[in-house]
Amino acid sequence: MRSQSWRHLAVYAAALAFAVAGTNAQTGSLTDLGTLLSGQKNLTTFYGLIQVLRYVSSPFSRHPELIELRQILAPNNDAFKKIPYTELNKAFSDNDQDVITNVLEYHLLQGSRTAAELIPGDSVFIPTLLTNKAYSNVSGGQRVQNVKQSGDVVVFVSGLGNRCTLTQADLKFTGGVVQVIDSLLIPPSNLTETFDSFNLTAFEGALYQTKKLESFATAANSTIFVPNNDGFQLLGPAIANMTVEALGSVLDYHLLPGQVLYSTDLKNGTKLPTQNGGNITVLHSGNNLYVNSAAIVQADILCANGVIHVIDNVLNPLGPGAQPNPAIAEQGAVFASASEYSTLPFTTAIPCTTSCPVTSSSVASGSGVTGGAGTKATSAAGSKSSSVKTSSSKAVAAAMARETGFHAAGLMVALGGAVMMIG
Incomplete structure (x- = not known):
């Protein structure tokens, strides 16, 4: 199978499928x-692609829930032409069935909500059949965000903030509906790839510095409030000079373990327990949403083990009663002696893994990154050559080997089983 192009096999299978469909139509069978x-x-x-993958495994040994399948997001032909410009390019170029199957499972949704039932402005987070923990550390299936915008535009948001648009709605078949979309969904990535994609490198570097990256990345069903780089830079020495223990406590205050809370779940006045042991408070003011005194500036970034909300300030576990001032656009820092740094703290703790300067010291020391960009190698999502396997840094490999995210781990899941229903 790997010696042949997925595209050629898909075209061949699609041609056979048309012949079968013609026969079914002539016999007057129901629209399966x-x-x-x-x-x-x-x-x-x-259709040709899933026909090719139908032989991967038995339908019900891996996915008995296929009986409950109600909705499929089907990328149109033009969507596949965009693959070379996406994180999926390597997997499809290599005809990597493990990853391709994983990607297609992410297009199979649980639940029966149709496009016509969506309310403009309200996000819905729909579980999918992507449940294998090699790719998802979220109970009940990794989610896709679905929202109806003004003008009746329906959008689906997947990993790394990738968006696609509904082009043809609610095509009914026996047992469910097909929604046609204009791009492929990309399953949520691990934390480091997600941090890099959204330029959250100060928080990432702080996790490396405190050796907490692994615990954050492997914490199932997590909600993480991640301060943006500006929030860290505004604190300067107030946070950069902390002991490892104190900084670790601050980071733990940003993690809600064991519960995936999307923006729609953050109710006004709710107090939520953190990994630190303290509580944070959710506050609403008009259209603004706050955690303690920090504003959420970008909500609902899907990641492999839950969801990330970007906030504009670093939360202080010693000041849990901090309140926002909704009358101003930017909230003040809640750490004593805060003063703005000219450089971004903690990014030098991110190990360099590509285009690294030649030094006498090992890259594993974490000193390979210079400057405030915090750059490091990130692999194409869905590629076997993820940052776990291509890293030249043993430190990165050790930190990320158990990081659940977008990596090939010998997964031969039952998307092929899913299409056994087709015939």
């Missing part, structure tokens, strides 16, 4: 999933 997909000329690549 296969007949529906093969009858859509703009879905030939998607």
Whole structure:
């Protein structure tokens, strides 16, 4: 299978599917999933691909929940043409069935909510059949964000903030609906890839410095409030000069373990327990959402083990009663002696893994990164050559070997089983 192009096999399988669909139509059978997909000329690549992967494994040994399948997000033919410009390029170029199967499972949704039932402005976080812990550390299936915008535009948001638009809604088959989308969904990535993608490098560096990256990355069902780089830079020595223990306590105050709370779950006045042992308080003011006195500036970033909300300030566990001033755009720091740094703290703790300067010391020391950018190697999401395996730094490999995220771990899951329903 690996010696042949996935695209060529998909086209061949799609041609066979059209012949079968014609026979089904002549016999007057009900519109099953296969007949529906093969009858859509703009879905030939998607249908051909899942036909190729149908032989991966038995349908019900891995996914008995397929009986409950109600909704499929089907990328149209044009969506597959965009692959070279996405994080999926390497996996599809290498015909990596492990990763491709994982990606397609992320397009199979649980639940029966149709596009017509969406309320403009309200986000819905829909569980998928991506449940294997090699790729997802979220109970009940990794989520896709679905929101209806003004003008009746329906958008799906997946990993690394990738967005796709609904182009054809609610195509009904026996047992569910197909939604046609204009791009492939990208499963949520591990923490380091997500931090890098959203330029949250100060928080990432602080996790390396305190050796907490592994515990954050492997904490299942997590909600993480991540201060943006500006929030760290405003504190300067007030946080950069902390002991490792004190800094670790501050970081733990940003993690809610064991509960995935999307923005729709953050209710006004709610007190939430943190890994630190203290509580944070959620506050609403108009359209603004705060955690203690920090404003959430970007909500609902999906990651492999839960969700990230970006905030504009570092939370202080010694000042849990801090209140925001909604009348001002930027909230003040809640640490004593805070003063703005000219450089971004902690980013030098991020090990360098690519284009590293040649030094006499090992990169594993974490001193390979210079400057405030905090750059490091990040792999294409969904590629076997993830940062776990391509890193030249033993420190990175050790820190991330158990990081659940987008890496190939010998997964041969039952998307093929899913399409056994087609025939």
